[in-house]
Amino acid sequence: MGEEGDRLSDRLDRAFFCQPTLQLARALLGAELVHVSADGVTAGILVEVEAYMGPDDLAAHARKGLRSRRTEVMYGPPGYAYVFQVYGMHFCLNVVSGPPETPHAILLRAIEPTEGLSLMARRRGVALPPRDAPRFQRQKALLASGPARLAQAMGVDRTQYGWDLVDSPLYLCRGRSPVAESELAAGPRINIDYAGDWRDKPWRFWIRGNPHVSARSRSS
DNA sequence: AGCCCGATTTGA
DNA sequence: CAAATCGGGCTA
Numbered sequence: 431m432g433e434e435g436d437r438l439s440d441r442l443d444r445a446f447f448c449q450p451t452l453q454l455a456r457a458l459l460g461a462e463l464v465h466v467s468a469d470g471v472t473a474g475i476l477v478e479v480e481a482y483m484g485p486d487d488l489a490a491h492a493r494k495g496l497r498s499r500r501t502e503v504m505y506g507p508p509g510y511a512y513v514f515q516v517y518g519m520h521f522c523l524n525v526v527s528g529p530p531e532t533p534h535a536i537l538l539r540a541i542e543p544t545e546g547l548s549l550m551a552r553r554r555g556v557a558l559p560p561r562d563a564p565r566f567q568r569q570k571a572l573l574a575s576g577p578a579r580l581a582q583a584m585g586v587d588r589t590q591y592g593w594d595l596v597d598s599p600l601y602l603c604r605g606r607s608p609v610a611e612s613e614l615a616a617g618p619r620i621n622i623d624y625a626g627d628w629r630d631k632p633w634r635f636w637i638r639g640n641p642h643v644s645a646r647s648r649s650s
Numbered sequence: 651a652g653c654c655c656g657a658t659t660t661g662a
Numbered sequence: 663c664a665a666a667t668c669g670g671g672c673t674a
């Protein structure tokens with residue numbers, strides 16, 4: 431109780447999303463992602479994100495200024511949801527960054543679940559053991575570690591495409607941010623081997639040592 | 651640790 | 663028509 435009120439007063443506003451993209455990506459670590467849906471409330475602390483910076487970044491969907499119904503929202507103001515589908519069955523949630531006509535986005539790769547864990551488990555189609563069971567921490571980490579798991583656990587699909595995170599049931603709040611500089615880690619992004627010179631850019635950011643960082647990213 | 655596969659959409 | 667900002671299930 432009172433949790434919603436506390437969160438709303440700490441809700442991240444437009445000014446927050448107006449930071450330069452790499453700075454915003456780091457600032458998002460420790461922030462809490464919240465979705466107030468018809469099925470209930472789910473929330474979690476962001477522990478891993480990646481920046482994509484079209485049109486130059488060849489890993490970005492907006493590379494070379496690609497503009498389509500899919501990428502359109504990235505050409506608008508920051509703080510909106512860019513949701514896309516990959517491999518025919520998964521959805522991934524991004525926060526639009528950069529001013530209008532600058533198609534940047536930040537992929538939300540993993541959260542540490544804080545609220546609505548049973549709803550997350552139901553959406554994911556997995557059973558969550560009792561909190562005191564030895565398997566609990568491990569299963570909890572499987573709920574939303576990885577961009578498609580995060581989206582599924584949070585009830586995000588194409589429905590949320592274009593939602594304004596500043597003014598919608600899907601939003602961000604201060605949570606535990608800002609994270610101390612010493613807790614911040616950076617490295618290359620995942621699964622973008624096709625991106626030429628941009629493949630090795632250290633534009634993936636995560637909270638060092640956090641067990642909820644997605645498996646393929648945990649090192650260093 | 652590694653391979654394979656799914657089920658859709660996009661862009662070349 | 664190939665490839666995709668991935669995850670699950672299997673083999674071992």
